[in-house]
Amino acid sequence: MLTTRAPAKINLTLHVLGRRQDGYHELESLVAFSGAGDMLSLVPNEALSLDISGPTSSAAGAGDDNLVLRAALRLSEEIIGLRLGRFRLEKRLPVAAGIGGGSSDAAAAMRLLAKANDLALDDPRIHEAARAIGSDVPVCLEPQARMMRGAGESLGVPIVLPPLPTVLINPGVPVATAPVFAALGLQPGASFGRAARIEIDAQPSAAELLAALAKCRNDLEDAACLQAPVIVDALAILRAARGCKLARMSGSGATCFALFATRRDAVRAARVIRAQHPGWWVKTAMLR
Structure with missing residues (x-):
């Protein structure tokens, strides 16, 4: 079983600069991550499924509505023959809360699938799938403070935050x-x-x-x-x-x-x- 944390995403700043012709808003945000988060595990080489537990599981969405399964299915479209598996999500973060809980869960699923399939996280197919799932998913793939711009597709270099x-x-x-x-x-x-x-x-x-x-x-x-x-x-x-x-x-x-x-x-x-x-x-x- 592979396990990873899906940490809360915190927008220390969030500037809305305008709205693009494609309908997405043009953003600029300094994003950081907290130790608080959900926990996601994967048993590879089993049928794709998702079990959800935890204090906020009832609001997390089940079936194809959950971003963990959507991320896995979208990544399997990008990478033919991707080994999938059985996910288990312990949902601890509040839902619809402005801290990217679902996006962080989706990114965590992609990290686990990358590890199970010996893929590098900078594989362009992973980033393409992340952008397709949601604007906050790319920045959550490698959860470290950085600037996020555009509709989430433009990421700056990692920033080492001081203890605050x-x-x-x-x-x-x-x-x-x-x-x-x-x-x-x-x-x-x-x-x-x-x-x-x-x-x-x-x-x-x-x-x-x-x-x-x-x-x-x-x-x-x-x-x-x-x-x-x-x-x-x-x-x-x-x-x-x-x-x-x-x-x-x-x-x-x-x-x-x-x-x-x-x-x-x-x-x-x-x-x-x-x-x-x-x-x-x-x-x-x-x-x-």
């Missing part, structure tokens, strides 16, 4: 991505006229990274807050926490994150939030 203790919270309200993007009101070919190309050093210090992030934003935050007003409360709680250096929404919501000066500050904030909101998903993390 982080708290992730999700208030338990699923947020559909499509309505959030639709609320921006961009027609194909339209542009916001905003500056692109935020540059982050390959190994920034904590001060340098925080200074760069402070100049950035998540352009989906306002639209997501209209769809799920509890995001406003989540952000306010994080920003009020002692030691918080920056708080922002990830992806299209509703998960929010806060970066802290010390691990003690992050642990204390998470403990207080859990006590006040026992129904929320709350995790401490070190992003990578």
Whole structure:
């Protein structure tokens, strides 16, 4: 049995620059990954199937709707004779939460299939299949911080993040991505006229990274807050926490994150939030 983690994807920044003629939105995002995630295993050379368990399994989607099976089937179209197998997914991440849970699961499936078939992850057929499954899947193939541009197909070099203790919270309200993007009101070919190309050093210090992030934003935050007003409360709680250096929404919501000066500050904030909101998903993390 082969096993891998499907970590949560965190958009430290998310700039929407415009909308392309093909309908996809042109993005620029600094993406990082958390230790929190789902677990996926594969027993090769068995009939393609998927068993799902875990605390958020009921919302993960079953059968052909699950991105793990869709990724396996799409990759088998690219690579004739691909050895498949039986997948087992332990679903721990909240669903429709802006942290790429399904995309990370799909990427994890491709990593396992690549290993089972002695394929390199930079095989162009794997990246073609990843792009076909979803915009966030390519960046999740090798989960390490980097810039993501375009509709997710343009990836920068890996970035070594400094230690920044982080708290992730999700208030338990699923947020559909499509309505959030639709609320921006961009027609194909339209542009916001905003500056692109935020540059982050390959190994920034904590001060340098925080200074760069402070100049950035998540352009989906306002639209997501209209769809799920509890995001406003989540952000306010994080920003009020002692030691918080920056708080922002990830992806299209509703998960929010806060970066802290010390691990003690992050642990204390998470403990207080859990006590006040026992129904929320709350995790401490070190992003990578």
